[in-house]
Amino acid sequence: MLQNLLGHRCLHVLLATMSVAMVGVASAAVCPGADATALSWLDKMSRSVRQVSYNGVVTLQRGDDMQVMQISHSVGEGTISERLTELTGQGAQVERADHPVACIHPGHKLLRVGADLQVGRCGIAQHYRFSVTDGERVAGRKAVRIRIEPRDMYRFGYVMELDRETALLLQAETVGRGSKTLEKFQFANLSYSGQILGGIEVNLVHEAQHPHPRTAATSAAPGDAWSVGWVPGGFASTDTPVGSSGRRTYTDGLAVFSVFLEQLGREIRPGEGVVRRGSTLSYTRGMHLAGRPVLITVIGEVPVNTARMVADSVDWTR
């Protein structure tokens, strides 16, 4: 019964995305260089996680380090439950239960440019160049490959392999300057059935958080509110920034970075430090803002240049 319902829903949405793709072809001229086919795949990819249930084993490679984890994802009636279980390393488990299907976060909205192309809102196509070719076989599934090259120097490139049938993201490579692979994630095996492998020893369980819009709006002490003055084009806030809270996060649909500000109780010698792990960067900068010593940290999957310029633009809100 549930299977029937799901099947029906999939077909319905698939038809909807196909019509979006056709509109895209007609309007590619409005956004120069926008590959309508690639963009429609991207659109489908962002919807696939709301349509199909699956579980499988995923590897994440970052330099010499490889982690293996099990992913399970199940779409129920109106909600999605997902779980990541580390099979190596710490052995932690991260769960997100009952996430409403209708709750679409900014990052996923940014991947759905289909209908906007025709009215000249090119969205993500303004910041990346997309192309589609036949993909490899990943986890036993035939894939379509999407090459995503940044149009500026503020973000990384990606090579993604999507399931030809479901548009599920099967493999993603993050590519830095000089075509260097910074990180590669891929399914080693994948099953679209709901069965979850048991017998895994879990050391710790973490419930993934979900932002609660506006409930945490603590009133900022006057003068403590801060803002980020510049982010690269195409990046949008992931949640409503709360006055003096310590974090701001931005996404362009593919990359995400967060900015943290700490007020320091004593003087600091100005400077900066950078640490990289795979595609993730931690950039920490000590400086004075209107005479007050602060530590600004940018963490995310962006080049150091982006982090530096973002940190440079932080200021108190006047």
Add this chain to the structure above:
Amino acid sequence: MTERMRESLSALLDDEANELELERVLSHIAENDDLRQAWVRYNAVRAAVSGHQLAYMKLDISSQVQQVIAEQRTPSAAQTATSLRQRFLRPVASLAIAASVAATVVIGGQQLAQIGGAQSYGNSQAVAASASPVGLVNSLGATTVQASYGTQTVPVLRPATRTAYQQLARQRMQKYMQEHAEQAALNSPQGLIPFARVPRIRE
């Protein structure tokens, strides 16, 4: 400052600028305050990271840079200045120019910090608050620079401070990675995978 200008600036800093970008920055830096201050700030921090010792270089490099550019621009070349072909024909020269421009401005940034009385450079407030006796700007006729600036030893971020900042960046990654992953998991295509990047997941 326009988006385009930021990109050019950024390209220059990473030694990735082509000639067009270099010219764009050079032609605007004299009259654009924002651009000039951004130059100085970016370079000061860049120098802090790379730990370049530039103490014994002279301040008049920028005039040499301009001269190099002038020499390179033959009348026929000037007409095709925007052509792709030209950009690819002389990449080596462009890189060399970009590198010397960057070096010049680094010196300016360091000295500004020194003038501002900071113990080391990289203090953006001191940089932003001062007038701009920057080598490059000076050569374009904006201000006069005292001769002594070029001969003084420039404070370089001490190795101990550099190591401390590196440590700090590593600690901050440990501290904030999970909070970042919470957002990334909801706003990027890989679902919960961003949590696998967290060094140590906390409950």
